[in-house]
Amino acid sequence: MTTDPRSVAGKRLEIAERTQILIVGAGPAGIAAARHAHRGGAQVLLVDEHPVPFETMGESVPQIWGGRMGGAVRNRNAMTERMLEARPDLVELFEAGIDIRLGTACWGLFANQPNLGWMPGLVAGLVDEGQGSHLVGFDQAIVASGRRDMGLAFPGWDLPGVLGAGAALMLARLYDALDSRRAVMLGSTPEALLAALDLIDAGVTIAAVVEQAATPAAPEDLVARIRAAGVEIVTGEAPRGVTSDADGVTGLVLRNRTIPCDSVLLGVGAVPMIDLLHAAGARCAFDNDRGGFVPLLGTGGETSLPGIRAAGDCAGIWPAKTADPALAEAEGRLAAGAALAALGLADAPAENAPQPGPAADLGEYRKAWVRASVVEAVAEMPVCQCEEVTAREILEVSPPRYLNAPHLPNLTRSLTQILGEGPPDPDQIKRLTRAGMGPCQGRRCREQIQALLALQEDLSLGVVPLAGYRSPVRPISLAAAAMPEDPAIAAAWDSWFGMPRQWVPFWDVEEHYTVAALATEKEHVSE
Amino acid sequence: MSANNPIPGIDAGDDNRGAPVIVIGGGVTGLSTAFWLAEAGVDVLVLERGITGWEASGRNGGGCSHHHSPLFAEEQRLWPMMDELLGYPTEFRPNRIRIALSPEQFALYGRAVANARKQGFRADDLDAQTVRELVPLAGDNVHAGHYYHFGGHANPHRTVQAYAWALRDRGGRLRQHVTVTGFRRQGDRVTAVETDKGVFGCDHLVIAAGPQTGRLAAMLQVDIPMRAARAEMIVTEPLPLMPLGGIDGNGLYGRQTLRGNLAYGGGPHEWVETEEQPGGPRPSTPLAGSIARRVAELLPKAAHARVIRSWAGIIENTPDGRPVIDRPAPWQNLTVATLSGVGFGLSPASGRALMQLVMRGHCDFADLSSLRLARFDRLEPDWDALQGWLPAAMASA
Ligand SMILES: Cc1cc2nc3c(=O)[nH]c(=O)nc-3n(C[C@H](O)[C@H](O)[C@H](O)COP(=O)(O)OP(=O)(O)OC[C@H]3O[C@@H](n4cnc5c(N)ncnc54)[C@H](O)[C@@H]3O)c2cc1C
Numbered sequence: 008m009t010t011d012p013r014s015v016a017g018k019r020l021e022i023a024e025r026t027q028i029l030i031v032g033a034g035p036a037g038i039a040a041a042r043h044a045h046r047g048g049a050q051v052l053l054v055d056e057h058p059v060p061f062e063t064m065g066e067s068v069p070q071i072w073g074g075r076m077g078g079a080v081r082n083r084n085a086m087t088e089r090m091l092e093a094r095p096d097l098v099e100l101f102e103a104g105i106d107i108r109l110g111t112a113c114w115g116l117f118a119n120q121p122n123l124g125w126m127p128g129l130v131a132g133l134v135d136e137g138q139g140s141h142l143v144g145f146d147q148a149i150v151a152s153g154r155r156d157m158g159l160a161f162p163g164w165d166l167p168g169v170l171g172a173g174a175a176l177m178l179a180r181l182y183d184a185l186d187s188r189r190a191v192m193l194g195s196t197p198e199a200l201l202a203a204l205d206l207i208d209a210g211v212t213i214a215a216v217v218e219q220a221a222t223p224a225a226p227e228d229l230v231a232r233i234r235a236a237g238v239e240i241v242t243g244e245a246p247r248g249v250t251s252d253a254d255g256v257t258g259l260v261l262r263n264r265t266i267p268c269d270s271v272l273l274g275v276g277a278v279p280m281i282d283l284l285h286a287a288g289a290r291c292a293f294d295n296d297r298g299g300f301v302p303l304l305g306t307g308g309e310t311s312l313p314g315i316r317a318a319g320d321c322a323g324i325w326p327a328k329t330a331d332p333a334l335a336e337a338e339g340r341l342a343a344g345a346a347l348a349a350l351g352l353a354d355a356p357a358e359n360a361p362q363p364g365p366a367a368d369l370g371e372y373r374k375a376w377v378r379a380s381v382v383e384a385v386a387e388m389p390v391c392q393c394e395e396v397t398a399r400e401i402l403e404v405s406p407p408r409y410l411n412a413p414h415l416p417n418l419t420r421s422l423t424q425i426l427g428e429g430p431p432d433p434d435q436i437k438r439l440t441r442a443g444m445g446p447c448q449g450r451r452c453r454e455q456i457q458a459l460l461a462l463q464e465d466l467s468l469g470v471v472p473l474a475g476y477r478s479p480v481r482p483i484s485l486a487a488a489a490m491p492e493d494p495a496i497a498a499a500w501d502s503w504f505g506m507p508r509q510w511v512p513f514w515d516v517e518e519h520y521t522v523a524a525l526a527t528e529k530e531h532v533s534e
Numbered sequence: 535m536s537a538n539n540p541i542p543g544i545d546a547g548d549d550n551r552g553a554p555v556i557v558i559g560g561g562v563t564g565l566s567t568a569f570w571l572a573e574a575g576v577d578v579l580v581l582e583r584g585i586t587g588w589e590a591s592g593r594n595g596g597g598c599s600h601h602h603s604p605l606f607a608e609e610q611r612l613w614p615m616m617d618e619l620l621g622y623p624t625e626f627r628p629n630r631i632r633i634a635l636s637p638e639q640f641a642l643y644g645r646a647v648a649n650a651r652k653q654g655f656r657a658d659d660l661d662a663q664t665v666r667e668l669v670p671l672a673g674d675n676v677h678a679g680h681y682y683h684f685g686g687h688a689n690p691h692r693t694v695q696a697y698a699w700a701l702r703d704r705g706g707r708l709r710q711h712v713t714v715t716g717f718r719r720q721g722d723r724v725t726a727v728e729t730d731k732g733v734f735g736c737d738h739l740v741i742a743a744g745p746q747t748g749r750l751a752a753m754l755q756v757d758i759p760m761r762a763a764r765a766e767m768i769v770t771e772p773l774p775l776m777p778l779g780g781i782d783g784n785g786l787y788g789r790q791t792l793r794g795n796l797a798y799g800g801g802p803h804e805w806v807e808t809e810e811q812p813g814g815p816r817p818s819t820p821l822a823g824s825i826a827r828r829v830a831e832l833l834p835k836a837a838h839a840r841v842i843r844s845w846a847g848i849i850e851n852t853p854d855g856r857p858v859i860d861r862p863a864p865w866q867n868l869t870v871a872t873l874s875g876v877g878f879g880l881s882p883a884s885g886r887a888l889m890q891l892v893m894r895g896h897c898d899f900a901d902l903s904s905l906r907l908a909r910f911d912r913l914e915p916d917w918d919a920l921q922g923w924l925p926a927a928m929a930s931a
Contacts, residue, residue: 427585485839485840504875509602512649521912
């Protein structure tokens with residue numbers, strides 16, 4: 008059997024270690040999964056990217072931190088200790104002997120599937136600030152990567168002090184390093200109001216909740232709790248801008264008033280963090296009742312990729328789950344039970360995963376916010392902060408400014424005329440305008456662009472495809488991304504395919520090509 | 535016969551109007567061909583299964599230096615004028631510095647230089663010091679380099695869309711989300727293209743469907759031996775611009791984009807099953823780490839730059855890795871084109887050659903004899919197994 012020497016055939020991946028069950032994310036779902044899997048007799052590796060390196064946080068990865076992480080987050084040891092205080096369950100798992108790695112991000116999951124056949128089983132890429140990247144082989148993975156906040160542009164949203172509602176909560180609770188005393192919450196979803204209540208608990212003053220709609224989005228009991236906490240709810244308003252000083256935001260400007268605050272919290276959408284799963288090739292679909300694009304899951308939390316499961320917020324977000332970690336924990340246990348069963352260590356779990364009830368129209372709500380805040384903004388601002396692309400540039404599909412290209416005659420054209428038929432694809436927009444192409448990996452603009460395109464073409468939100476995620480789903484330096492490598496890879500390395508006749512100059516090509524004739528060697532095997 | 539006359543069984547709605555020339559495939563090859571046809575006044579329709587340039591044409595390194603090809607001279611002549619010709623930016627930038635980190639690499643890269651010089655193009659040898667002066671991110675490990683006063687690179691996304699927009703501006707049509715499923719024929723003529731969105735009549739058909747070209751041609755009993763492979767690239771966050779973006783070497787192809795990102799690929803590919811229809815997953819793998827290692831060696835002062843994305847594309851390959859651009863017998867009105875992994879850079883020239891093949895039956899600016907299908911007449915039937923080009927699953931079965 009001949010193998011092509013320059014292909015992957017016969018080349019090994021250097022797998023540094025193996026585990027039976029890999030769990031990504033040490034929140035309620037991940038911790039519950041780890042505990043259950045460990046008790047069930049499996050070898051477990053639990054990784055969590057927190058504490059996230061300061062530099063990475065500066066890029067709004069994996070959350071929109073908005074520059075409001077206090078100086079304490081630079082001290083990684085202190086932050087690790089702080090995390091253990093905040094999550095006493097983790098200490099218990101450490102003590103039980105589970106292999107837990109904090110400050111370790113999973114940047115990729117790799118599984119054989121159509122167009123990929125050389126993975127030696129399931130493989131994960133991990134990176135740790137000190138040690139760089141390495142690969143872990145696993146039998147089962149449970150991704151419990153949590154949630155992040157939908158970004159929402161308005162003039163000044165790129166200043167320090169505009170951060171995600173969930174990010175603020177994480178800084179307050181997990182890091183004890185939220186650099187904000189007085190905040191305004193944008194959005195009145197149950198997730199936003201629950202975050203507001205928790206932040207009040209953590210000592211933050213919530214100056215107001217601002218909602219573009221005429222009435223709050225959350226149910227009345229939650230609204231009553233917010234009011235009881237003394238928080239004003241301003242309806243029918245969207246941010247017109249901010250006031251600021253050298254430290255960032257000092258106030259949120261509304262139509263007729265300015266609310267003094269040192270931070271503005273983005274609470275218009277809590278988004279399942281599916282980056283790792285989607286990049287791995289797990290099938291995802293828009294689900295109104297689960298907070299947007301989520302992986303398609305079976306009863307044991309299994310994705311379309313055998314051996315890879317999802318639990319917790321990355322599998323779907325709904326009010327009851329936000330209010331009570333027990334739901335995420337139940338999902339974690341169930342996924343772990345199913346993983347144990349797949350390993351032959353237990354019977355398949357009998358219970359069912361918690362299910363969301365029908366939710367209000369999430370698409371209409373997000374679109375309404377994007378209309379009120381982005382489309383009706385009184386000044387131009389970037390929607391994609393990394394690449395500085397405005398809403399107008401996105402909708403006109405303008406080439407980036409550095410090209411100094413003459414203005415394209417796209418203003419008067421519909422997106423269908425510009426891009427061709429079919430729902431406008433955010434990935435095509437990204438390729439042409441660069442919106443979503445920067446170091447934050449589209450975390451701040453992805454959902455806004457989806458809503459902008461849906462608004463422009465009058466489509467329901469879920470019809471606009473997901474802008475794809477690609478590994479590495481966390482930015483990693485070239486130096487840290489380099490991993491140990493099979494010497495066979497280096498030995499056969501070629502810039503292209505290394506075909507014996509590909510680069511032979513045309514005046515030297517024989518009339519007929521046969522494999523047999525390759526016995527006569529020519530130069531130009533590689534280029 | 536005119537395609538605008540109704541053909542029995544063809545839906546005469548305006549959307550499903552056929553065209554004198556139909557091109558299958560909205561990648562660079564099909565779109566450039568259609569652009570040149572429209573430029574020549576031909577009413578042309580491109581049918582694309584997905585969206586513009588979604589496949590290899592939007593996933594490649596953007597390199598435009600194919601010194602081995604009979605289309606090289608035309609490639610070099612056309613690129614500097616493409617922005618103006620198309621009316622949209624391609625981000626083309628001329629010239630390239632190829633860095634060798636070892637004498638072996640220097641010798642290897644010298645062959646391209648010899649080919650180009652022979653065709654009247656200029657290339658200079660550079661010593662290590664000069665390389666470092668010209669390439670601020672290079673390091674002490676440079677052995678030597680070459681400065682190509684030809685070639686260069688463009689932005690694949692912008693280029694493929696520029697063809698599509700220029701085509702539209704000239705009255706041509708591109709239909710997306712239309713999958714070709716078969717053909718209608720009469721004697722030695724293809725009369726119409728069957729798709730999931732209806733039947734489109736044509737006077738002439740161009741198949742430029744990337745890896746699917748072979749499968750589609752086979753429906754017309756034309757045998758184009760082909761196999762598909764996956765290859766991967768990585769890209770970093772933007773860095774300050776170097777004076778020249780076309781920097782590669784150390785076993786890598788790629789460039790610094792005009793935005794400042796380092797975008798590079800190279801290393802092992804994987805032979806995969808050719809999809810019935812394109813559009814499946816395009817997974818990248820931990821090979822990103824091997825590419826990252828070599829980028830950091832090539833440009834050590836960029837070692838801190840963060841990789842923010844990787845991607846993969848599926849590449850069409852003929853047995854010798856050279857394009858097929860031909861009008862296969864016995865068809866009177868069929869043109870086929872598969873570029874075999876060098877299609878992006880050649881696209882201005884391949885499209886123009888294909889336009890001429892469609893309109894006149896031959897190309898008047900390049901000798902395309904080495905790209906004829908007949909070169910495979912004596913090819914072993916199990917050539918793919920003999921070359922080790924079978925996907926892993928098939929090879930072990
Ligand atoms: C990682 C990578 C790096 C590369 N680097 C370079 C480089 O630096 N320089 C260079 O010159 N080349 C490079 N290439 C190769 C180059 O990208 C390809 O040769 C070129 O894009 C081929 O273009 P195409 O239009 O012929 O095919 P494709 O881009 O594959 O387009 C074919 C189109 O046909 C459509 N299609 C297929 N079947 C049907 C059907 N039944 N009905 C309707 N539509 C259909 C597909 O959807 C697709 O859009 C690279 C490729 C890759 C993947």
